[in-house]
Amino acid sequence: MTNEQRVREVVDAYLDRTSHDLEARVQALTKDLIGLSTDQEARHARELEQLRQQVTAAPVLAPVPEPTVAPAVPTVAASSTREARVETMERLLGSVRRIDQSNGLNAILGALARGAAAETSRVAILLVDGYMFRTWGHFGFAEGTGPTEMPIGASGTLAAAVALKQTCFVPPVIEGRDGEGPVFMHVPAGHTGLVVPLTVGGEVVAVLYADDMSRSVEHEDAPLWTEELELLARHAAIRLENVTSACTVEVLARAD
Numbered sequence: 001m002t003n004e005q006r007v008r009e010v011v012d013a014y015l016d017r018t019s020h021d022l023e024a025r026v027q028a029l030t031k032d033l034i035g036l037s038t039d040q041e042a043r044h045a046r047e048l049e050q051l052r053q054q055v056t057a058a059p060v061l062a063p064v065p066e067p068t069v070a071p072a073v074p075t076v077a078a079s080s081t082r083e084a085r086v087e088t089m090e091r092l093l094g095s096v097r098r099i100d101q102s103n104g105l106n107a108i109l110g111a112l113a114r115g116a117a118a119e120t121s122r123v124a125i126l127l128v129d130g131y132m133f134r135t136w137g138h139f140g141f142a143e144g145t146g147p148t149e150m151p152i153g154a155s156g157t158l159a160a161a162v163a164l165k166q167t168c169f170v171p172p173v174i175e176g177r178d179g180e181g182p183v184f185m186h187v188p189a190g191h192t193g194l195v196v197p198l199t200v201g202g203e204v205v206a207v208l209y210a211d212d213m214s215r216s217v218e219h220e221d222a223p224l225w226t227e228e229l230e231l232l233a234r235h236a237a238i239r240l241e242n243v244t245s246a247c248t249v250e251v252l253a254r255a256d
Contacts, residue, residue, distance in 0.1 A: 006134060008105060010127045010205050049093065088228070091118055095232055099239050108243065109136055112208065112236040119225045119232075121214030124184070127206050128152070128162060136206065140214065147184045147209065155181035161195040162204045167230055169194045170211070187211050194226055196233040200241045208233045 001009075095115025102108040109125055116123045117139040124138035124147045131152055138146040153159050158181075161168040170193030173186045187193035193211035197204040210229050 002106075006127060006136070010129055010134075088119075088224075091115075092228060092231070096235055099232070099236050102239065103243060105240060105243060108236055108239050109206065112232055113137055113139060115232045116208060116210055116229050119228045120210050120212050122211050124209040125206055126158075126209065128204055133158065133207075141184065145184055147182060150182060155185055157181065157185065157195055158207065158209075161197045161207055165197050165199050165204055167194055167196045167226075185209065185211075187213065192226065194229070196230055198233055198237040198240060200237060200244055205240070 092115070095111065095118065098111040098115065099108060102111045113123055113125055113136075122138070122140035124141070125136040126133040126147060127136050133147070133150050133152055133154075135147050135149060141147075152162055157168045157170050160166075170185050170187050171180075172189040172191070174189065185193060191212050193209070193213075196208040196210075198206040198208065208229065210226075212225065
């Protein structure tokens, strides 16, 4: 079974569970949802573009005139920081555009995975299939250490993300104690792991797992990269819902 077929099976299962109100939802989707999703996608892109422009326009600290103080250090540091932030904004904008340009469900998840992998060291996407997680794909894991098929309840963090439909952070493994849950989610203190749900039509159809295991603690910037991944995941979920809604309308139109 191809990844595309697996993703479609997950979405089809969701549609079956909500078939009792499908006609009402389709009426709303054909009138409002597609337009709303498009507006949201455009808004996210505008916000990222505004951030990029603000960072580009940010003033660079002037050198200190005192000869006893190294004048080039503040300027170089500020310029380097600004350039790094501009590069981050450009990467995010590129990832958002690739998600927008993806028309298939599998392609959307692929664009999300690649965009997330560019911001941190290890990334995995798990599909929700009833009470089980099916592995769609992963990046950055050593051979044999990535996620595998498992019950949703195998990890409290995964289960919480699905139940609450919110981003959940992975509790760090305390030295000298065995970690809980799947081995691939064992993140030592000083590093960060999180699970971001992808919600379509009010139901979680997949989760994005990510951590920074390959980053040094000295260069940890968890608040930044975790927010970037949440933004990408939310944008991908909107795109998934848009594409799924369009497919549903087409199916009903052919049935009529």
